[in-house]
Amino acid sequence: MSAARGVVLYGPPTAGKDTVTTALTGLNPKYAQFARLKVGAGKSAGYRMGTAEQLHELEAAGDVVYANARYGNTYAIDRPGLKVAFEAGVPVVHLGQIDGIRALVDGYSADWAVVLLWCPREVTEQRSAGRGDSDTAARLAAWDATRDDLNAHPDMTWDLTVNTTTAAPQNAARLIDQLLAQRAGAASA
Numbered sequence: 001m002s003a004a005r006g007v008v009l010y011g012p013p014t015a016g017k018d019t020v021t022t023a024l025t026g027l028n029p030k031y032a033q034f035a036r037l038k039v040g041a042g043k044s045a046g047y048r049m050g051t052a053e054q055l056h057e058l059e060a061a062g063d064v065v066y067a068n069a070r071y072g073n074t075y076a077i078d079r080p081g082l083k084v085a086f087e088a089g090v091p092v093v094h095l096g097q098i099d100g101i102r103a104l105v106d107g108y109s110a111d112w113a114v115v116l117l118w119c120p121r122e123v124t125e126q127r128s129a130g131r132g133d134s135d136t137a138a139r140l141a142a143w144d145a146t147r148d149d150l151n152a153h154p155d156m157t158w159d160l161t162v163n164t165t166t167a168a169p170q171n172a173a174r175l176i177d178q179l180l181a182q183r184a185g186a187a188s189a
Contacts, residue, residue: 003111003187005180006085007031007092008101011117012146013139014127016164016172017094018046020117023173030089031177037081040073048081066103070096071138082108090180096146098153111187113179116158117172119165121147 007024009017024031038047039055058064058078067076077093077100085091095101105112119127124143128136150156160179162172 003109004086005090005111005113005184006034007090007176007180008095008104008112008114009092009117010095010098010101010114011164012096012119012121012124012143014124014131015117015119016162016169017117019169020162020164020172020176021092021094023169024092024176027170027173027177031092032085032089034077034085034091034093035081036094037076037078038073039076040071042071042073047075050076065107066095066100068097068100070142071135077104077108079108086110096142096149098149098156101156111183113159113176113183114157115176115179116161118161118163123165 009020011017018033021031021033025033033046035046035048037050037055037058038044039050039052052074055064055067055074055076058076058080059067063079065077065079065082067074069075082091093104095104101114105114121140121143125136125140128139133139160175162175164172167175
């Protein structure tokens with residue numbers, strides 16, 4: 001039996017994680033964005049909204065693979081959620097921290113394709129303003145944190161790097177799909 005396959009998309013805000021995931025899903029419905037557990041307020045689309053009590057229960061059971069705080073909320077990747085996502089197809093996990101990638105890859109057994117989506121800071125500012133974000137300053141701070149995270153982990157290796165200012169989302173999706181197909185072929189050889 002081959003290992004379950006998943007995709008990790010890492011990058012700063014507005015680098016295209018949502019857009020590339022939508023393109024992946026359009027390419028093949030087996031792909032689906034992993035809905036992290038979110039404890040807090042604000043945007044609920046793309047998340048499983050939860051309570052602090054639910055998060056504490058998952059932590060007590062050892063079922064939190066990774067959690068982080070940003071924008072005044074807590075976001076968690078949990079084992080029960082991942083199990084459901086893998087049963088449904090190929091989860092696409094969005095992360096903005098290399099420690100999160102390492103926790104996921106080391107803490108949940110699967111064949112993870114780790115993809116860096118990148119755009120310059122000024123592009124993040126333009127895209128954030130263009131989509132009407134009310135928290136562009138916080139997104140720029142997150143962009144700075146992502147750059148600092150990359151600089152702090154020069155040993156991080158990527159299975160694929162895509163500059164989303166030059167690659168269309170559909171092209172990025174095709175590259176990711178091809179990467180997974182190649183890995184599946186190599187695993188079965």
